[in-house]
Amino acid sequence: MNQRFFLSLGVALVTVSVQAAESDLKPALAALKKVGPEGRGNAEAASAWQTLSKADAHSIPVLLAAMDDANDLAVNWLRAAVDTIADRELKAGGKLPIAALHAFLGGTRHHPRARRLAFELIARVEPAEADKLVPTFADDPSVELRRDAVQRLLETADAALATNKVGATKGFRAALNAARDEGQIKKAAAELRKLGQEVDLPRHFGFLMTWKIIGPFDNAKLVGFDAAYPPEKEVNLAAEHDGKAGKVRWSDLVTKDDYGMVNFNKPFGDLKGVTGYAFTEFNAASARPAELRLGCKNGWKIWFNGKLLFGRDEYHRGSRIDQYRLPIELKAGKNTLLVKACQNEEVKDWTKEWEFQLRVCDATGTAILAKDRPAAPAKTALKTTAQN
Amino acid sequence: MKKLFAISLLAIAANALTAADWLQFRGPNGTGIAAETSAPTKLTEQSVVWKIPLPGRGLSSAIVVGERVFVTASSGVEQDRLHVLCFSAKDGSKLWERQFWATGRTMTHHKTAGAAPTPCSDGKRLFCIFSSNDVACLDLDGNVLWLRGLGRDYPNASNSLGMASSPVIVGDTLICQVENDSESFAVGLDATTGANRWKLDRPKMANWTSPLILPGASALVVLQSGKGLSAIEPRTGKEMWYYTDGAATIPSSTFANGVFYAAAKGITALRPAAGNPHPEQLWQTAQLSPATASPIVIGGKIFALNNAGILSAGDVKDGARLWQLRLTGPFSGSPVAVGAHLYLANEKGLVQVVNTAAAEGEVASTLDLKEIVLATPSVAHGALYIRSDKTLWKLGAR
Numbered sequence: 034m035n036q037r038f039f040l041s042l043g044v045a046l047v048t049v050s051v052q053a054a055e056s057d058l059k060p061a062l063a064a065l066k067k068v069g070p071e072g073r074g075n076a077e078a079a080s081a082w083q084t085l086s087k088a089d090a091h092s093i094p095v096l097l098a099a100m101d102d103a104n105d106l107a108v109n110w111l112r113a114a115v116d117t118i119a120d121r122e123l124k125a126g127g128k129l130p131i132a133a134l135h136a137f138l139g140g141t142r143h144h145p146r147a148r149r150l151a152f153e154l155i156a157r158v159e160p161a162e163a164d165k166l167v168p169t170f171a172d173d174p175s176v177e178l179r180r181d182a183v184q185r186l187l188e189t190a191d192a193a194l195a196t197n198k199v200g201a202t203k204g205f206r207a208a209l210n211a212a213r214d215e216g217q218i219k220k221a222a223a224e225l226r227k228l229g230q231e232v233d234l235p236r237h238f239g240f241l242m243t244w245k246i247i248g249p250f251d252n253a254k255l256v257g258f259d260a261a262y263p264p265e266k267e268v269n270l271a272a273e274h275d276g277k278a279g280k281v282r283w284s285d286l287v288t289k290d291d292y293g294m295v296n297f298n299k300p301f302g303d304l305k306g307v308t309g310y311a312f313t314e315f316n317a318a319s320a321r322p323a324e325l326r327l328g329c330k331n332g333w334k335i336w337f338n339g340k341l342l343f344g345r346d347e348y349h350r351g352s353r354i355d356q357y358r359l360p361i362e363l364k365a366g367k368n369t370l371l372v373k374a375c376q377n378e379e380v381k382d383w384t385k386e387w388e389f390q391l392r393v394c395d396a397t398g399t400a401i402l403a404k405d406r407p408a409a410p411a412k413t414a415l416k417t418t419a420q421n
Numbered sequence: 422m423k424k425l426f427a428i429s430l431l432a433i434a435a436n437a438l439t440a441a442d443w444l445q446f447r448g449p450n451g452t453g454i455a456a457e458t459s460a461p462t463k464l465t466e467q468s469v470v471w472k473i474p475l476p477g478r479g480l481s482s483a484i485v486v487g488e489r490v491f492v493t494a495s496s497g498v499e500q501d502r503l504h505v506l507c508f509s510a511k512d513g514s515k516l517w518e519r520q521f522w523a524t525g526r527t528m529t530h531h532k533t534a535g536a537a538p539t540p541c542s543d544g545k546r547l548f549c550i551f552s553s554n555d556v557a558c559l560d561l562d563g564n565v566l567w568l569r570g571l572g573r574d575y576p577n578a579s580n581s582l583g584m585a586s587s588p589v590i591v592g593d594t595l596i597c598q599v600e601n602d603s604e605s606f607a608v609g610l611d612a613t614t615g616a617n618r619w620k621l622d623r624p625k626m627a628n629w630t631s632p633l634i635l636p637g638a639s640a641l642v643v644l645q646s647g648k649g650l651s652a653i654e655p656r657t658g659k660e661m662w663y664y665t666d667g668a669a670t671i672p673s674s675t676f677a678n679g680v681f682y683a684a685a686k687g688i689t690a691l692r693p694a695a696g697n698p699h700p701e702q703l704w705q706t707a708q709l710s711p712a713t714a715s716p717i718v719i720g721g722k723i724f725a726l727n728n729a730g731i732l733s734a735g736d737v738k739d740g741a742r743l744w745q746l747r748l749t750g751p752f753s754g755s756p757v758a759v760g761a762h763l764y765l766a767n768e769k770g771l772v773q774v775v776n777t778a779a780a781e782g783e784v785a786s787t788l789d790l791k792e793i794v795l796a797t798p799s800v801a802h803g804a805l806y807i808r809s810d811k812t813l814w815k816l817g818a819r
Contacts, residue, residue: 068568070573070574071569071574071616071617072567072569072610072611072614072615072616072617073616075566075567075568075569075614075615075616076567076613076614078567078568079565079566079567082564082565083564086564086565105522105524105570105573106524106568106570106573108522109521109522109524109555109557109568110565110568112520112521112522113519113520113521113565114565116518116519116520117519117563117564120517120518146522177497180498214498216498330581343576345577345603346577346602346603346625347579347580347581347601347602347603348602350580350581350582350602350627351528351530351581351582352581353528356526356528356581357526
C-alpha cells in the first residue's frame with residue numbers, strides 16, 4: 034500500500050514538475066522553433082537556447098516532445114540543448130528522468146529522432162535495460178531503432194545457420210521483413226537465397242518495374258536538361274516525336290533487376306549526349322503522404338501527376354538506392370510519374386551508365402505498393418520490347 | 422577612454438588567440454606553416470602523448486585554440502550524425518561533445534565521409550561545416566550560437582562524391598565554398614548570426630579546394646576552382662583580381678612573401694598587385710605537380726607531392742626543380758611544416774618527417790599509427806595532432 038502510494042506520488046510529482054517545466058520553457062521553445070531558411074531566427078534562437086540548455090533534467094522530455102512539430106534546424110538546436118542538460122546533470126552526479134524517458138520512447142507518435150535520443154539517454158544510464166528493449170524495435174517507425182533490432186535478428190539467424198537451418202531461415206525472413214536499411218536487406222536476402230528461399234526484392238523495396246520509355250532526344254553540350262521535349266508538354270503514348278536521330282516513339286520496358294534499375298542503354302545502345310524519358314502509372318490504394326526515392330547518376334527531372342517535383346544536373350558522381358528523397362501526396366487511384374534522364378558526352382568507362390531506379394515508400398522506407406502490382410516482376414504481362 | 426577601451430580589446434584578443442594556435446585547415450592563413458619553430462623531429466612510439474577514440478569518421482583536421490583541441494566526425498550508416506568534439510590538449514580528456522543531424526544530403530564516396538571539411542575558429546568561436554553543407558557555430562564551451570543548413574536552403578548544392586572545402590573566417594565573415602556540378606556558390610556568412618552577407622554564383626563543377634586568406638591590412642580571400650582563381654573582399658564578396666587559365670579542383674594553393682602559388686598546370690606563381698585585376702604571372706611549371714596534397718612553401722623552396730608519393734622541391738624564384746624524394750604514399754592529407762621539417766601522414770597512417778634542409782631532402786623519422794589517415798596534420802604548441810576515422814593522436818615531447 035505504502036509503496037504504491039509513494040510510486041503514485043512520485044509519478045504525480047514528476048508530472049507536475051514536467052508541466053511546470055513546459056510552461057516555463059514555452060516562450061523559449063516558441064522562439065527556437067521559428068528558425069528558418071538563410072539564418073532566419075538564429076539570433077533569437079541563440080538566446081532561447083541559453084534558456085533551454087540551462088533547464089534541469091526534468092525538462093528533457095519537454096524538449097524532446099518539442100521536436101514533434103519542429104523543423105530539422107530547430108530539432109538540431111533542441112538536440113544540442115538536451116545533450117547539454119544531460120551532460121551537465123550526469124557530470125554533477127545527478128540523474129536523468131529515466132521513467133519519463135521510457136514513457137517518451139514508448140510513444141511512437143513522437144519524432145523518430147527524439148525517440149532515438151531518448152533511447153540513447155536511457156542507454157547511457159542503464160545500458161542493460163536499453164539492451165533489453167532492442168528486440169522490441171523491429172517494427173519501429175524510427176529507422177535507427179529498427180536497424181538495431183534487425184541487426185539482432187540477423188545475428189541470431191547467423192548463429193543458428195550451422196545447427197538449425199529452419200530456425201535460421203525463419204530468422205532471416207523476420208529480419209528481411211523488418212529491414213529498411215539497404216545493407217541489412219541485402220544481407221538477409223542473400224542468406225535466404227543461399228537457403229533456397231524465394232525473395233522478391235523489388236517488392237520489398239517498392240521499386241517501380243514497368244515503364245514506357247522514349248528517346249533518344251538530344252543532350253549534346255548538356256542542352257537536354259533545360260530543353261522541354263514533347264513528353265514534358267504532354268505524355269501521349271501513341272504519339273511519334275522528332276528525336277535526336279529521327280522519329281522516336283514510346284515502347285515498353287520491364288526491368289527484372291533486383292534493385293529496379295531502368296537502363297536506357299539496353300534498348301537504345303550505349304549512347305552519349307542523349308536524353309530519355311520513362312513514364313509509368315501508380316495505382317494507389319488510398320490517398321496518403323509518401324516518398325519517391327530515386328537513385329540516378331545522370332542529370333534527371335521527375336514530374337509527379339504532371340507537376341515538376343525536382344531536377345538535378347549532376348553527372349556521374351555516383352548513385353545509390355534512396356539517393357534522393359522526394360515527398361509526395363499520393364491520390365487514391367491513378368498517379369502518373371515521368372522521369373527524364375540525361376546522359377552527358379564524357380567517354381570514360383565510368384560514365385557509361387544511363388539509368389535510374391525509383392521506388393515509392395513511406396518515410397521509414399517501407400514500400401507502398403500499387404494496387405495492381407503483380408506478385409513478381411512481370412515477365413509476360415506486357416509486350417516487352419526491351420528488358421533489362 | 423575610448424583609446425583605453427580599444428587597447429583593452431586588443432589585449433583580450435591577443436590573449437584569446439596565441440600565435441601557436443592552429444585555427445583552420447593547414448593552420449595560419451592556410452599555408453601549412455606552423456608559427457612555432459620546433460616540434461619533435463624524431464618520432465617514436467614514445468612520441469604519442471595521448472590517443473583517444475573518436476565516435477565517427479572524418480578527414481577533417483583538428484584545430485587548436487589554447488588548451489583545447491576541436492575535431493569534427495560523422496557517424497551512422499547514412500553518415501548523418503554530425504559530431505563536434507572538444508578535448509583537453511593536456512590529457513585528451515573530452516570536455517564536451519555536440520551532435521547534430523544532417524539536414525542536407527550525406528552521400529559520399531566510400532573513401533571520404535561527412536566530416537571532410539576542417540572547422541575554423543577566430544579564437545572565440547568555432548565554425549564547423551560538413552559534407553551535407555550543415556554549418557554549426559558554437560562558442561568554445563559548446564554553446565550553440567547559430568546553425569545553417571546550406572543544403573536545405575539551396576537544395577541542389579551537393580556532390581554525390583562528397584564535399585570537402587574547409588571554410589575560413591576573416592573578421593566577422595565566414596567564407597564557405599559550396600561548389601559542385603549543380604547549384605554552385607560561395608557564401609559569406611555573418612559570423613554573429615549565420616545570415617548571408619553575400620552569395621556568389623560559382624562555376625558549375627565539382628571542386629574540393631578550400632579558400633585561402635591573403636593576409637594584410639585589406640585581407641583578401643582567394644576562391645579556387647577549375648576555371649581559375651578569384652580574389653574577393655571577405656566582407657562584400659567583391660572580386661578584386663582574377664585568373665582565368667584554370668586551376669586544380671583537389672589540391673588547394675598557397676601564398677608566401679607576396680606571391681600566390683596556384684595549384685594550376687602544375688604550379689603557377691602569380692604576383693597580385695593592389696588595384697590590378699590581373700596578377701602578374703612569374704612562372705609556371707609542370708615539374709611540380711601536386712596531386713591530392715596541397716603545395717607548401719618553406720623559405721626559398723616550394724614542395725609538391727605527386728600521385729606516386731614523390732616529394733618535389735622547387736625554387737620559388739623560377740619553379741626549377743631542385744630535388745625529389747620518394748616517400749611512402751599514397752597521400753590524401755597535405756604536408757605541414759615546423760621550421761625546416763615537413764610532417765606528412767600517408768593513407769596507411771605512416772607519419773613521415775622530412776628534413777628539407779638536407780641537400781636532397783631526407784626522411785628524419787617515421788611513426789606508423791597503423792590506421793587509415795586521410796587528414797592533414799595540425800601543429801600547435803609544440804605538438805602534432807593527427808586524426809583517423811577512429812582515433813585522435815597527440816604527438817610530441819612527453
